[in-house]
Amino acid sequence: MNEQTEIPGGPDREHRRPEGVDDITVEALGALSKALETTERARGRLYDFHQLTGTADLQLDRAVELLEEAGHPEWAAKVRSEVLGRNVIPGHWTFQIVEAYNATYYRPFQQLETSAVDELAQGRDHLYEAEMKEERRTAGHPDHVARLPDPEL
Template structure:
């Protein structure tokens, strides 16, 4: 095994003087941001599922007309198709509002905290956890990827 792989890279080593509490705080801030990333993914799922449902209504309206139910077809078309999912918003507008008013400011703040408090070094909490849990000398427990060809 390459000795290079036995030491974490500098980007994942704690800067001198950085306290345990600060490392934990930045780890917590990072986990919170990761949770918003998951929430954002769910918004995109909501967006796509709602759009798929709305497009499926074309088929429902057509079949209601073919089945001799024009009033029901008209009601689906005028009451549900293209309807705002919340007042004044389609799903893409909800995503845009989330991104602009919450997600992007959160990302910017988290990045600024890591830059200012940890010299821009990401995932220090996780890197230290990895070091504490890996088995020295085990080929599947290297400190970092082998980047040599």
Template sequence: MNVNHEGPTPAHQRPEGVSDATVEALGSVSKALETVERARGHLYEFHQLTGTADLELGRAVELLRKAGHEDWADRVDRELVGRNVLEGRWTFQVVEEYDAGFYEPYKSVEAELREDLAQGRSHLYEAEMKEARRTKGAAHHAAHP
């Protein structure tokens, strides 16, 4: 099959009647969502690092006991092991609250916006930027695979 590689795929072409301002606005919403995705990744990293620290603290309690430091082992165990990071919450609960109360609504509105204004097409701003910046016909500058 002969495929034309000299322009964006239909999924990345601006629908008829969609203005430059709309494409720019959708690109800005997309960039904001990508930033939220990065923040969410950091939140999961916070979750995993905090959990790892708590497990290591449990190991430290055992080592303190083995070394004969019962008072310190008891204090670390009582005051730090299993401690909430926020009032009433472990990190998994923070992640769940973020996902349900912020991340999912953010993704939903972004998807509805794209559907309503651009027939669901994503990355129109970036696709048009690529088309404007690439060197047509040059190696490693194809519009798509």
């Protein structure tokens, strides 16, 4: 499908392949986008790690308080000095790991993917998926429309 092929009820202009963009380029951009989406999921897990570790560290305050209240000041001091506020890897708290990941890997990857889509597909994202949707739609089925009707038409 190319930009000139307007299928009634088909995808909007932003989800139609620009003239001159070949199948392999669409597939390559789809693979690049999928890899970035996987990175987004990994990044989410990194934020889970960050928040869960921070929550656990804050919960240690209660453990210290209860150990002291129970008459175990030596254990309270041990928890406070050995675990509370400890680096998760040498020299780093979790926020520093998140910042390094974002700066070193995530943002450059995100910018590269955006640049590739801009240069190779005139900024039209998800062409691979849009074309897959067109191939899999059942013509005339109300739950298989390409897009909602334009209210201005």
